[in-house]
Amino acid sequence: MAKGEGADHRFGLNNREAWWEDPPRGQRGGGPDKVRWPIFSIAFTLPYLIPVTKRLLAADQVTPGLIGLWALVYGYALSYALFPLAFDRARPVRFAYGVGMLTLGLTLVGAANANPFVLLYGTAAMVFLVPPAWVVILDGAAVVLAAVIMLLAGRFGNDYGDLITVSSVTLAMFFMSSLIRAIRRLEQANAEIATLAVTNERQRVARDLHDLLGHSLTTITVKAGLARRVLESSGDIPRAVEEIREVESLTRSALSDVRATVSEYREVSLSAELVGARAALRAAxxxxxxxxxxxxxxxxxxxxxxxxxxxxxxxxxxxxxxxxxxxxxxxxxxxxxxxxxxxxxxxxxxxxxxxxxxxxxxxxxxxxxxxxxxxxxxxxxxLPEPRAAATAVRTEPAGGLA
Missing domain, CATH: 3.30.565.10 (Histidine kinase-like ATPase, C-terminal domain)
Incomplete structure (x- = not known):
């Protein structure tokens, strides 16, 4: 990793460490809204709950197995509705929650002969809960296990299209979550850049004003003191007036320089500084x-x-x-x-x-x-390094070698 590059400055998935580490809390965000998401999740789970509920209600008798299946179905839907609560939790909690959802989805595919599309709720939640590398490993393993379960049950030929849909939608959500994380990193980086720009500008103004006012006020103080001493000692009014005129000129110049410094248009001339230094030292x-x-x-x-x-x-x-x-x-x-x-x-x-x-x-x-x-x-x-002299090229007469 390049010097000065850290976890806060990785954008996208082109950095190996970004695949395995959680982004900082400010970049990960809080996930879906914890109040509105459970309401929205009902719309997403109804296509799964309605046919399963009809199937369970059509059963001839209520058995412990049927009750367990009900608990499994609605527990899976409830875990999907509440998964945003795991966003702010520690990494082991998020892993456990995501793996639990995948396990429930695979259990439904295997034990209840559910359509493999139900696995999408678990894979989608996992995309937003764990780092990208673990998403690929865990969601990929869940899809493979679902395919094996379907092969053993003899229904792979009928439902493999739904399994492909689950894989495609999960992949799309994987890239969407990566884009969201990258946008949050960029927003945070832009905020840091703005803060640094303000800090640098403050330092520039403070440095320029220190250099400018320190010199100007010191020279004004020296010249004002000289005028006072002239008046006190010899009463040479013309010379004192001349010094006071120079103080007035310096004051006007300092005011102009302050305005130019604030707008960053002020340039310092070495020759002018020599003239000013000579006058200030002479006055002192x-x-x-x-x-x-x-x-x-x-x-x-x-x-x-x-x-x-x-x-x-x-x-x-x-x-x-x-x-x-x-x-x-x-x-x-x-x-x-x-x-x-x-x-x-x-x-x-x-x-x-x-x-x-x-x-x-x-x-x-x-x-x-x-x-x-x-x-x-x-x-x-x-001094800048001198440019290498161009290699001399020997030319021959038009007739070639004699």
């Missing part, structure tokens, strides 16, 4: 050594590396206490190093979200503590 009075261009990074990796850079810079501003930050870029990797006070890597929502983004593209995130304090975060995405 952190010396930043950042690349001036991103041309050496593969275009398909820039979106992911933009998220990495945003989260790493946010962590520096929030937690590191660093005085210097260096960012290095390569074709398929990105490194952010700071000289903060961190001595160990503490997992958090930011690192977990970045790992999820990199896992989605087959990349890795390796944060590590520097010996002298601070963190080094390296994100790397494997």
């Amino acid at each position: 009075e952190i010396d930043a050594d950042l690349p001036h261009a991103v041309d050496n990074v593969r275009p398909e990796f820039q979106n992911t590396f933009g998220y990495v850079l945003r989260e790493a810079v946010t962590n520096v501003l929030r937690h590191s206490g660093a005085k210097q930050v260096e960012v290095r870029l390569g074709e398929n990797w990105l490194e952010i190093e700071d000289d903060g006070s961190a001595t160990e890597v503490v997992p958090g929502n930011g690192l977990r979200g970045l790992r999820e983004r990199l896992d989605a593209v087959g990349g890795t995130l390796r944060p590590s503590a520097r010996p002298g304090g601070g963190l080094l975060v390296r994100a790397e995405i494997p």
